[in-house]
Amino acid sequence: MNTIQEEILELKARMGATILVHNYVDAEVQDIADFCGDSLELSRKAKANDAETIIFCGVRFMGETAKLLSPDARVLMPSKDAGCLMADMCDPERIRAYKANHPDHLLVAYVNTTAETKSLVDICVTSGNAERIVKKLGPERPIMFLPDQNLGANLNNRLGMKMDLWPGCCPVHHAIAASSIEAARVAHPNAPVVVHLECRPEIVAISDAAVSTSGMLKFVENSDAREFIVGTEAGMIHRLECAFPDRKFYIIEPTPICKNMKKITLENVRDCLMGHGFEITLPQDIMETAVRPIERMLELS
Numbered sequence: 057m058n059t060i061q062e063e064i065l066e067l068k069a070r071m072g073a074t075i076l077v078h079n080y081v082d083a084e085v086q087d088i089a090d091f092c093g094d095s096l097e098l099s100r101k102a103k104a105n106d107a108e109t110i111i112f113c114g115v116r117f118m119g120e121t122a123k124l125l126s127p128d129a130r131v132l133m134p135s136k137d138a139g140c141l142m143a144d145m146c147d148p149e150r151i152r153a154y155k156a157n158h159p160d161h162l163l164v165a166y167v168n169t170t171a172e173t174k175s176l177v178d179i180c181v182t183s184g185n186a187e188r189i190v191k192k193l194g195p196e197r198p199i200m201f202l203p204d205q206n207l208g209a210n211l212n213n214r215l216g217m218k219m220d221l222w223p224g225c226c227p228v229h230h231a232i233a234a235s236s237i238e239a240a241r242v243a244h245p246n247a248p249v250v251v252h253l254e255c256r257p258e259i260v261a262i263s264d265a266a267v268s269t270s271g272m273l274k275f276v277e278n279s280d281a282r283e284f285i286v287g288t289e290a291g292m293i294h295r296l297e298c299a300f301p302d303r304k305f306y307i308i309e310p311t312p313i314c315k316n317m318k319k320i321t322l323e324n325v326r327d328c329l330m331g332h333g334f335e336i337t338l339p340q341d342i343m344e345t346a347v348r349p350i351e352r353m354l355e356l357s
């Protein structure tokens with residue numbers, strides 16, 4: 057542990073704060089976390105721990121979700137401008153227009169959306185529970201799935217459904233190419249390929265598993281393989297290496313990097329604990345309406 061990490065742990069103890077770190081944040085920040093996980097796991101941890109102050113090391117929509125689920129907690133972000141390119145692809149005005157033109161449609165939103173988007177939809181899903189929840193919703197009402205067209209298309213393929221898909225994606229996962237998977241297989245012929253469900257369907261089709269980040273941990277746990285090719289944001293490699301020190305993990309090349317996740321550094325986590333963080337505040341009407349689709353998800357999952 058280096059000096060700044062020790063300083064952070066000391067400040068955190070003094071403040072009584074909980075540090076939550078997303079799987080995609082840099083390894084040195086993951087190492088000072090109270091909990092590491094995907095966005096929903098982290099929000100659930102925040103709620104379950106009754107934390108008064110949460111330092112959320114991830115992108116803004118994740119801090120907003122934590123705030124929605126723990127309204128009494130002070131949620132602080134170390135970086136003001138760590139946004140999510142995919143969440144930004146949902147313009148609330150366009151969603152309102154879509155709803156006005158498609159009053160019969162159920163709006164199902166990936167949890168990777170802003171609080172304002174959540175306030176406009178019927179139910180949220182995560183990459184870990186989307187298949188189960190969409191299946192439960194069934195074919196009764198037509199569905200618009202937003203904002204990830206890749207996750208939506210992968211669900212359509214798996215469930216034989218025809219959900220409408222919002223034209224959005226995670227550019228980090230969308231960029232993963234078939235040639236990268238093929239090259240990794242040649243370099244590591246004994247390693248199964250596990251990719252994120254945000255990858256394009258043609259990438260999912262040539263992989264051994266397409267799951268969420270928590271699904272990756274389960275996949276490795278249940279596999280006899282000793283080495284794995286991983287197709288998701290590079291921060292996940294550290295998470296997997298910590299969980300399975302006896303296995304080997306190879307990130308797909310070119311390395312998928314989310315620049316926004318990398319805006320969280322040890323320095324700004326320390327500054328956040330010293331009173332220079334950015335508090336998540338949401339208007340009361342958004343607090344009330346945006347939590348509903350998350351609660352519906354939790355009921356169904």
Ligand code: SF4
Binds near residue numbers: 080139140315
């Ligand atoms: S990896 Fe993709 S979905 Fe996740 S924060 Fe970055 S841009 Fe958004």
